[in-house]
Amino acid sequence: MVKTAVVYYSSGGTNYQLAKWAAEAAKEAGSEVRIVKAAETAPQAAIDSNPAWKANVEATKDVPEVKPDDLEWADAIIFSVPTRFGNMPGQMKNFLDTTGGLWAQGKLANKAVSAMASAQNPHGGQEATILSLYTTIYHWGAIVVAPGYTDPVTFGAGGNPYGTSVTVGQDGKMIEDVQDAVKHQAKRTVQVAKALKNMES
Numbered sequence: 001m002v003k004t005a006v007v008y009y010s011s012g013g014t015n016y017q018l019a020k021w022a023a024e025a026a027k028e029a030g031s032e033v034r035i036v037k038a039a040e041t042a043p044q045a046a047i048d049s050n051p052a053w054k055a056n057v058e059a060t061k062d063v064p065e066v067k068p069d070d071l072e073w074a075d076a077i078i079f080s081v082p083t084r085f086g087n088m089p090g091q092m093k094n095f096l097d098t099t100g101g102l103w104a105q106g107k108l109a110n111k112a113v114s115a116m117a118s119a120q121n122p123h124g125g126q127e128a129t130i131l132s133l134y135t136t137i138y139h140w141g142a143i144v145v146a147p148g149y150t151d152p153v154t155f156g157a158g159g160n161p162y163g164t165s166v167t168v169g170q171d172g173k174m175i176e177d178v179q180d181a182v183k184h185q186a187k188r189t190v191q192v193a194k195a196l197k198n199m200e201s
């Protein structure tokens with residue numbers, strides 16, 4: 001059975017929701033799934049000063065923190081991150097920077113990897129964030145599985161072919177309805193992981 005790790009970081013809960021939709025779809029596509037989060041690196045005082053952030057930390061306290069082992073275990077990896085000035089958050093970069101050992105042994109090569117993102121503005125850096133995350137994936141020798149326009153759901157979700165992305169309003173709610181696009185992306189990533197696994201055996 002193909003194994004999928006859904007790896008996210010979220011301070012307001014949006015990317016946790018995207019991760020849960022991706023996990024559901026990966027399971028429906030016949031994959032074993034782990035949802036794991038990048039460890040928090042912000043000071044507790046910063047979290048405490050923001051009620052939404054504090055509530056999300058509390059709501060996700062039982063989600064395991066991602067470890068390099070989760071990536072080694074997985075055939076498919078789906079990332080979900082909020083933008084930070086057009087880049088992934090430091091929390092996720094911090095984790096990616098711990099993957100040198102796996103990379104050096106070639107253990108990340110040929111995995112199927114896809115990414116999703118959110119931002120507060122419709123053009124606030126979602127595409128750049130996904131593309132910047134993919135740069136690391138190319139260095140791993142993994143296979144980037146972008147949704148492209150392989151299903152009409154992408155158009156309804158704002159048309160980002162690099163990966164599903166969403167705009168988060170001031171109230172913290174998602175503006176576009178992206179659930180189907182997330183599910184299509186996750187299913188496609190699992191399908192490519194299956195094909196890659198067959199290729200190797």
Ligand SMILES: Cc1cc2nc3c(=O)[nH]c(=O)nc-3n(C[C@H](O)[C@H](O)[C@H](O)COP(=O)(O)O)c2cc1C
Nearest residue numbers: 010011012013014015082083085118119120121124
């Ligand atoms: C330091 C920082 C930088 C941010 N930079 C941007 C930005 O450049 N453009 C934008 O639209 N939103 C920006 N945001 C808003 C976040 O991307 C938004 O709150 C996030 O996508 C919500 O996802 P979450 O609920 O999973 O945390 C920034 C937020 C923070 C804290």
